[in-house]
Amino acid sequence: DAKTTQPPSMDCAEGRAANLPCNHSTISGNEYVYWYRQIHSQGPQYIIHGLKNNETNEMASLIITEDRKSSTLILPHATLRDTAVYYCIVGENQGGSEKLVFGKGTKLTVNP
Amino acid sequence: NAGVTQTPKFRILKIGQSMTLQCAQDMNHNYMYWYRQDPGMGLKLIYYSVGAGITDKGEVPNGYNVSRSTTEDFPLRLELAAPSQTSVYFCASIRPGFTDTQYFGPGTRLTVL
Numbered sequence: 001d002a003k004t005t006q007p008p009s010m011d012c013a014e015g016r017a018a019n020l021p022c023n024h025s026t027i028s029g030n031e032y033v034y035w036y037r038q039i040h041s042q043g044p045q046y047i048i049h050g051l052k053n054n055e056t057n058e059m060a061s062l063i064i065t066e067d068r069k070s071s072t073l074i075l076p077h078a079t080l081r082d083t084a085v086y087y088c089i090v091g092e093n094q095g096g097s098e099k100l101v102f103g104k105g106t107k108l109t110v111n112p
Numbered sequence: 113n114a115g116v117t118q119t120p121k122f123r124i125l126k127i128g129q130s131m132t133l134q135c136a137q138d139m140n141h142n143y144m145y146w147y148r149q150d151p152g153m154g155l156k157l158i159y160y161s162v163g164a165g166i167t168d169k170g171e172v173p174n175g176y177n178v179s180r181s182t183t184e185d186f187p188l189r190l191e192l193a194a195p196s197q198t199s200v201y202f203c204a205s206i207r208p209g210f211t212d213t214q215y216f217g218p219g220t221r222l223t224v225l
Contacts, residue, residue, distance in 0.1 A: 034213070041200065041219065041221075042218060042219070043116070043202050043204075043216030043217050043218050043219055044155065044202070044204075044214075044216050045216070046213035046214065046215075049213065087154065100155075100157070100214065101154075101157075101171075102147075102154030102155040102156070103154050104152070104153060104154050105154060
């Protein structure tokens, strides 16, 4: 079973920041937080991942709480093309041997 | 690079038929994975491989078989198709030490009637 809890759906206005929460209260010390998204039944696409520090890349920012029991994915300026299902996943970074367990994710709808 | 490619894109099978879903990657990734995704659900791991000649079961392996004779290819075999295998199948790959994330193919949509 997935080790994360996400709201089933969220809405966001185009151009505004989208903040997607994720709870992972049972995360262990060597587990990372990964975010993927899936646009309309395409293959999932990697967004970002982190261990304990906040991370930022060209797509998004990841804010992890100090106790690591929750995190927030931030899309700073959401566009219509960001409408997708977003998956928050925790897993050990074992150099690829980790078996990612996908929950149902959050369906983000960006409205014009 | 073409990345991860999957064929066919769509397929309809009759109950009891067999087929092979093809997956190939040209990124020299040694780890490869097969997932299935049922409507409205997340992905579930079927089988994975950490290199040529090595495969292991994931969460839902029953009814499937895999082989990994080359680094590039990781076919998934359905021997006796059942309606419960109606799903979208995704292949993914990764090269530890070079990438931290899995690259996914576009998927194969399979219907068993």
